[in-house]
Amino acid sequence: MSSIMWVQAIGILLVFLLFAGLMMTRKLPTILALPSMAILFALIAGVPWSSGNPETATLSGTILAQGSMRLSTAIAGLIFGAWFGQILNKVGVTKAIIRKAAELAGDKPVLIALLFFVTASVIFSAASGLGMVILVGTIIIPIMLTAGISQFLASVVLLSAVGVGVLFNVSNWAVYVDVMGLPVSTVADYTLIAALPLIVISMIMIVFYARRDGRGRKAWAMPATSPSADGRKVPAIALISPLVPVIMVFAFKMDIVPAVIIGAVATLILSWPKRPVHVLSSSLVEGIQDVAGALGLMIGIGMLVNAVMAPQVTAIISPLIEAVLPNSPLMYILFFTILSPLAIYRGPLNVWGLGSGIAALFVGAGMTPIAAMLALRVVSNVQSVSDPTNSHNVWVADFTKSDINDILKRTLPWMVTAVLISMIWGALVVF
Numbered sequence: 001m002s003s004i005m006w007v008q009a010i011g012i013l014l015v016f017l018l019f020a021g022l023m024m025t026r027k028l029p030t031i032l033a034l035p036s037m038a039i040l041f042a043l044i045a046g047v048p049w050s051s052g053n054p055e056t057a058t059l060s061g062t063i064l065a066q067g068s069m070r071l072s073t074a075i076a077g078l079i080f081g082a083w084f085g086q087i088l089n090k091v092g093v094t095k096a097i098i099r100k101a102a103e104l105a106g107d108k109p110v111l112i113a114l115l116f117f118v119t120a121s122v123i124f125s126a127a128s129g130l131g132m133v134i135l136v137g138t139i140i141i142p143i144m145l146t147a148g149i150s151q152f153l154a155s156v157v158l159l160s161a162v163g164v165g166v167l168f169n170v171s172n173w174a175v176y177v178d179v180m181g182l183p184v185s186t187v188a189d190y191t192l193i194a195a196l197p198l199i200v201i202s203m204i205m206i207v208f209y210a211r212r213d214g215r216g217r218k219a220w221a222m223p224a225t226s227p228s229a230d231g232r233k234v235p236a237i238a239l240i241s242p243l244v245p246v247i248m249v250f251a252f253k254m255d256i257v258p259a260v261i262i263g264a265v266a267t268l269i270l271s272w273p274k275r276p277v278h279v280l281s282s283s284l285v286e287g288i289q290d291v292a293g294a295l296g297l298m299i300g301i302g303m304l305v306n307a308v309m310a311p312q313v314t315a316i317i318s319p320l321i322e323a324v325l326p327n328s329p330l331m332y333i334l335f336f337t338i339l340s341p342l343a344i345y346r347g348p349l350n351v352w353g354l355g356s357g358i359a360a361l362f363v364g365a366g367m368t369p370i371a372a373m374l375a376l377r378v379v380s381n382v383q384s385v386s387d388p389t390n391s392h393n394v395w396v397a398d399f400t401k402s403d404i405n406d407i408l409k410r411t412l413p414w415m416v417t418a419v420l421i422s423m424i425w426g427a428l429v430v431f
Contacts, residue, residue: 005316032300034301038304041313042063045313063310072178078291081128081172082287083287085129088126094132098120101116110210110211116161118161121161128171150209153209155396159393160206179305179359180372181369198422200418205411242263246259304356305360328431340378340382343387344386355380374429381418
């Protein structure tokens with residue numbers, strides 16, 4: 001590298017560290033930080049604003065215009081996923097599943113915690129986002145606290161379910177399709193490697209803290225819950241609705257949007273609300289409102305990915321990435337396990353922050369797209385469960401009156417253990 005390129009590389013690194021710090025300390029929201037980084041990376045690398053040559057990467061065209069649409073598949077998947085989640089809510093499927101789990105568990109605290117973990121995981125596999133976390137949390141947390149489960153453990157049950165649900169939520173897979181250029185079927189094929197260790201470790205963690213913390217308080221004001229869209233009892237067969245899109249993708253290798261649409265249609269057929277058209281239309285509007293912030297993040301992520309993949313930027317960064325790129329199974333395991341905490345605080349391995357850009361650089365430097373995708377999905381387990389900057393972590397800690405940093409400290413070792421197991425399994429498969 002020439003001296004000018006070294007100066008540019010240092011400049012890009014300083015911008016990266018500055019904005020990472022601003023995001024970690026919540027001085028600047030991620031939704032603004034990502035496009036700002038994309039623009040500054042391009043300016044430092046000398047990417048022109050425009051060019052008469054259509055093959056030349058430009059700031060206005062490649063990064064801003066094309067970058068904002070880079071994750072269009074993911075954006076569509078997110079919208080349809082949020083729509084499906086609202087449909088499940090409005091027809092009463094979500095609450096019916098939770099009630100059934102509570103009935104099965106009886107008054108056994110450990111069994112209640114495990115059943116709600118499984119139940120919430122199934123629900124979040126169909127619909128994620130803060131709105132759904134609040135909906136599920138306001139129902140299951142009071143039940144758990146009333147049964148004598150501690151505030152901390154109730155928080156852990158819900159957050160662990162978020163982590164598992166996100167892995168199976170097909171609407172979230174599209175970000176890996178767009179960034180890595182992988183088909184949905186490939187993402188599906190490697191899901192169990194990221195999910196199964198997390199499920200097992202989460203259940204062990206729940207049982208461990210249930211026995212260690214003992215019984216918590218048994219008094220809680222149960223919030224009022226609304227009935228389904230038309231006040232009718234949900235048929236038992238409708239409780240399988242959240243699994244329909246997952247089955248469509250896994251069993252029939254279907255794309256995300258049609259799988260979600262089939263899931264929505266199946267939900268209406270199985271539950272048959274009195275006003276199905278109103279359920280469909282209102283769910284779409286409310287679903288978009290729920291994920292508006294995530295949609296903005298995806299636009300910024302697309303800009304950042306296009307910026308780091310611009311030839312001018314790649315030429316500067318690639319030598320640095322190649323120097324640290326894990327090129328053996330052992331290094332692959334150690335690299336992503338040891339650095340997995342960098343997925344929290346909107347760090348460089350956070351898929352909803354800098355992670356997508358870093359993964360794109362890894363692929364550009366020679367790592368296979370499957371290896372990069374798998375590593376990013378695995379370390380996202382740390383972020384989903386432990387990250388204090390997650391909106392759902394903040395809400396859960398506030399609702400249960402728990403210390404959000406205590407949740408981080410007590411869940412992080414378990415999540416890193418899950419990452420280690422997944423990375424060992426993954427290394428055996430991808431190398």
